[in-house]
Each structure stands twice: as structure tokens, then as C-alpha cells.
Amino acid sequence: MPELPEVETVVRGLQAVLPGRRILGVRLGKTDFIDDPAALERELPGARIQRVRRHGKFLVFDLESGEAGANRRSVLLLIHLGMTGQLMTVPAEAPAPLHTHVFFSLDDGRELRYTDVRRFGRIRIFSNGQADVLGGLGLDPLEASEAEFVAAVHARRAQIKALLLDQHVFRGMGNIYTDESLWRARVHPRRIGANLRRVELRRLYRAMQDVLNEAIRSRGSSISDYVDAEGQRGEFQLKHRVYQREGKRCFRCKAKIRRIIVAGRSSYFCPRCQRAPRV
DNA sequence: ATATGGCCCTGGTTGC
């Protein structure tokens, strides 16, 4: 579910209420999606939340652990929402929905809860202050300059859809926003990165940033599971132009939207606006 | 380097 705009929305919601809060305790349900469950129970009680930020599709919690004094350490808590992960703060006495597997009790009577039907999400903790996984990720699509974007795409012979989805190239893009960006830029998902022309790269760069920024403004896309940190659905699904619109008319040219598999994922495009590469 | 398919899991939808 959650791509950059959804994660950004959740991060903003949590950053507004969590900094300064202390974690009192951790309760766990199923733990097969947690790298080291015991480490959570060991490191988190007593830790104070400094900041919540986004890195690609990861939520990063900067924590200060240990008593104010000698043995205080900075701890990083990483949460990836996978397809169906939800993070919400609620009053501690609120009933927990099905598939809620992590409960962080806070010092203000509330709880931060992680719910994930499919458990494709991941939770990792780093008590040494640095998280290796974050270093391997590619450019943030919203921070990259046009020159950086062009350089990252132009050097590659992979299909543009695969490049946009590859977190080692661009961190945060997912299936929805990749298709929406390609449609806006009028670029077929199977085009080879290195074969894109300058004008196409420029259009794609702008389309990608526009789509992501508009989606953030709409608080993300809610297809089925996604809700923000307050449990509210997003609204950008109302503005999708191709995603899951197979057989419907293109908003630009009225041709019928098609669905094909690219990079192993359903890919929606307009066969008239987005010309297929010659094979 | 790039592409493909299986796998991880649960649940909703579609079609027979």
C-alpha cells in the first residue's frame, strides 16, 4: 500500500504528537515480521522519542535510550509498512483491531500501534545509532535535482518502470505513483531508461514530483487498507488517472487504458499516449 | 546488469 506520499503523511501525523513522549512498554503479538523482537522489549522501554522522519518508504524513529547520564544511547527504530501496515496513536483503552501486533505504550496515556493484515511490513531496531539498510537506498524523488534524475535514468538499460520501482535508484516510488507519473509524462513503462530522450526525461521528472506532491497534499491514496496516523483515509485515489483503470477511457485521449505486467507488477497505461518501444 | 518467477501472508473480488 504505502508509497512515499502515504509514508510521508503518516510521518507528519506522528511527528506532530510523538516527539518528547517516552515509551513505557512494548507488547507484541505475532513477531515473524520483526527482525529481533527481544531487542524491542529490551531497548524501547524508557526510551524517549526525539523525532519521526521518513527515508524512502521507511519510517525512522530517533530515540534516546537509557537514563539521563552516562549510558544514554541513541536508538533507531525502523518501520516499513509493506502492503497493509498501519501505524496509529490511540487512547490506550481503545479496542485493538484484528491483526494489531505491536503496542507501544506512551507516557501520555496513549498507545502507538502497528497493525498489518499481511505482515509484509518490517520492524528493525539499531541500538548503535546507525542503520545500514538506509545507506543503500537511492535518491529521494522529491529532493533529487533534474540533473541527478536524468543521470540516474540515462545510465541504465533497464525498463523505466523497473528503474522507478527500484529502491536502490529512487527511494519511495511504488506501483501507483510510477504508473501515474509515466502516464502524465506520456512514457511507456517498457521504455529503456537510456533510450529516453531529453524532453521525455524532463517531463517524467516533473510528472513524478508533481504527482508525489499532489498526493501528499491529498494525504495519500487509500485503495483498501491505507489510513494515516489518525486513522483517516487519504483522497488521492480519486485523482488517479490510470492506476486500476483497465478498460476505462484515457483522461487525455479517450483510448482504452490497458494493463500489462512490467517488472512483475500490474502496469496501467494508455496505448495511444504512451507509445510502446519497438521490440 | 537485467528480467522473471516464486515466496512471504490474509482477505476481497470474480467467475464458473
Added chain:
DNA sequence: TGCAACCAGGGCCATA
């Protein structure tokens, strides 16, 4: 109504 097949905002791994 039942039931199987297919699909889903992600990502990792093995294989070619």
C-alpha cells in the same frame, strides 16, 4: 451457495 482462481500501495531471493 460453494469454491477455486486471481488480485492487492512491497521486497527478497534464486535462477537464467
